[in-house]
Amino acid sequence: MCGDDDDAGELExxxxxxxxxxxxxxxxxxxxxxxxxxxxxxxxxxxxLFADALSRCVxxxxxxxxxxxxxxxxxxxxxxxxxxGLIAGHLGLECDPLRKVIExxxxxxxxxxxxxAERHAHGHEHDDEHDxxxxxxxxxxxxx
Numbered sequence: 001m002c003g004d005d006d007d008a009g010e011l012e013x014x015x016x017x018x019x020x021x022x023x024x025x026x027x028x029x030x031x032x033x034x035x036x037x038x039x040x041x042x043x044x045x046x047x048x049l050f051a052d053a054l055s056r057c058v059x060x061x062x063x064x065x066x067x068x069x070x071x072x073x074x075x076x077x078x079x080x081x082x083x084x085g086l087i088a089g090h091l092g093l094e095c096d097p098l099r100k101v102i103e104x105x106x107x108x109x110x111x112x113x114x115x116x117a118e119r120h121a122h123g124h125e126h127d128d129e130h131d132x133x134x135x136x137x138x139x140x141x142x143x144x
Contacts, residue, residue: 012070016061019073022115023058027051053080081105 030051057076061069084105088097 016070016073018116018119020058023054027055
């Protein structure tokens with residue numbers, strides 16, 4: 001049974017390392033700038049808000065004791081789901097906010113799963129500049 005705890009710890013470390021590598025790759029285009037997105041650029045605003053929230057997740061994980069970083073990561077999607085529900089609950093039903101939230105939730109989940117599959121296919125987990133380019137469709141889930 002002791003080996004099971006070690007295996008779980010190794011898996012959690014690998015999953016957390018994969019998250020960090022993916023997060024850093026997504027945050028790299030933003031650099032350390034605090035530039036505000038133009039008020040008339042909704043996609044730029046959403047990208048900046050996403051980067052701010054992701055950056056906060058990375059920072060919170062880094063501030064946690066190493067043995068608790070993965071546990072903190074497991075709590076973060078619950079917090080963001082609650083926040084998304086709260087905000088969506090204040091939108092008019094004509095916007096179909098629940099459908100949009102679920103679509104974007106599944107898009108993000110798919111991006112993470114694709115990244116894991118890609119890394120598994122390459123047989124390595126690392127956190128360096130050998131990241132693979134990734135395209136994303138800003139229109140998916142952002143229906144107006």
